[in-house]
Structures are given as C-alpha cells and as structure tokens.
Amino acid sequence: MSDKYNNNLGGEHVPEQKIGSEINACSTETLPTLQDAVSHFDVVTSRLFDVNKWYDHAKLPMSSFKLFDHNCRVADRSAIEGDYIRIDIPGPGTKTGQGYDWVVVEAILEERNTDAAVVSMRVRPSAHPLSSDQHTAHFLTEVSSSTFQVKWSGLTVTAEQHGRNELPNRDTGHTLDNLRNTFVGWSSKLGFSYPQWKGLVKGIVRQS
Numbered sequence: 001m002s003d004k005y006n007n008n009l010g011g012e013h014v015p016e017q018k019i020g021s022e023i024n025a026c027s028t029e030t031l032p033t034l035q036d037a038v039s040h041f042d043v044v045t046s047r048l049f050d051v052n053k054w055y056d057h058a059k060l061p062m063s064s065f066k067l068f069d070h071n072c073r074v075a076d077r078s079a080i081e082g083d084y085i086r087i088d089i090p091g092p093g094t095k096t097g098q099g100y101d102w103v104v105v106e107a108i109l110e111e112r113n114t115d116a117a118v119v120s121m122r123v124r125p126s127a128h129p130l131s132s133d134q135h136t137a138h139f140l141t142e143v144s145s146s147t148f149q150v151k152w153s154g155l156t157v158t159a160e161q162h163g164r165n166e167l168p169n170r171d172t173g174h175t176l177d178n179l180r181n182t183f184v185g186w187s188s189k190l191g192f193s194y195p196q197w198k199g200l201v202k203g204i205v206r207q208s
Contacts, residue, residue, distance in 0.1 A: 019165050086100045098137075101137060104123065146162070
C-alpha cells in the first residue's frame with residue numbers, strides 16, 4: 001500500500017528504489033494564508049526532529065521511538081546526524097538489538113527556494129550502538145532506508161515517509177532473530193507497516 005509520491009521537491013533526498021519493496025505515506029494540510037503556511041512548516045519541521053514525541057503525535061500509534069546520541073545516551077533534544085533511534089515494535093524483540101530495532105540518522109538535508117522548501121531526515125538500519133557484534137539490529141537489512149520529509153509549497157504543508165529497498169534481515173547471527181525478522185519484514189511488504197507511517201505523518205502535519 002502506498003500514497004502517490006511527487007518527487008519534484010526533495011526527490012534527490014530519497015534513495016533510488018532498486019530491490020525489495022517500497023512504501024510512500026503522505027499527508028497534507030492546506031493553510032488559509034501564505035504566512036500561516038510558512039509558520040506551520042516550521043512547526044511541523046520541529047515535530048519531525050522531536051523523535052521522542054512521535055508516539056504522541058501518531059494518529060495510529062503502533063511502535064514507540066526513543067532518540068539516542070552517538071554514544072548511546074538518551075537524547076532529549078532534536079535529532080541530528082549520527083544519532084540513533086531505538087524502535088520498540090509490538091511483539092518479541094531481538095537478541096541482536098537487545099530487545100529493540102535500531103536505525104541511525106544517516107543524513108539531514110534541506111532545500112529551499114522563494115516559494116517552496118523541504119527538510120528531510122534519512123535513517124538506515126544499524127547495529128546496536130554499544131554492541132561489538134556488527135550485525136544489523138533491525139528487521140530490515142542495512143540496504144533499506146526510510147526518509148522522512150516535511151514540505152512547504154504555496155498554501156500547503158506535507159509530511160511524508162518513503163521506505164526504499166526494503167528486504168527482511170536474515171543475517172543476524174541468531175536463528176530466532178532471523179525468523180522474527182522474516183515475519184516482520186514480510187508483514188511490512190504486505191502493507192502492515194503502512195498504517196503506522198500514515199498515522200505518523202498525519203499526526204505530525206496536523207493543524208493544532
């Protein structure tokens with residue numbers, strides 16, 4: 001399941017789809033004036049980087065998210081490149097991730113012109129930040145990526161999530177983790193992750 005994706009603005013921030021599955025979740029709000037739209041874009045951008053409150057913003061909360069710095073210390077601030085996000089997915093966790101799934105904030109990008117702007121945060125599955133075992137601690141492989149974007153154009157502000165090259169991670173070094181990741185990964189491929197991302201982008205972009 002996927003929303004229609006307009007890649008004209010910030011399209012280069014999203015990796016090319018080459019293998020596995022992809023997902024696009026988008027939600028748009030229209031503001032009454034240009035000034036309102038610009039102000040709301042700033043609000044939504046702040047919500048995007050406030051990872052610790054994603055669960056609260058989501059219209060359909062299913063997983064919870066916690067931000068950590070590059071030394072794996074809890075970070076009560078906006079996300080920056082090199083941070084880690086710990087994901088608590090309902091159901092059994094993994095030994096590899098010490099009970100959780102992990103991604104690293106790979107890139108934060110921005111593109112602006114006189115009448116439009118986009119801010120992007122791209123994350124990628126990673127190893128547990130404190131583990132000497134470098135196996136990827138996520139149900140998807142490190143080839144996969146997820147790009148979160150906030151866009152402003154005219155009177156509209158849009159929040160988006162784009163998953164690319166999604167493949168189940170079956171190389172964790174632990175048989176039970178491999179089985180769990182296969183199940184969760186294929187559930188995602190069948191569209192079960194779409195409602196979560198749709199709920200998140202809808203919650204982030206909503207007008208208070």
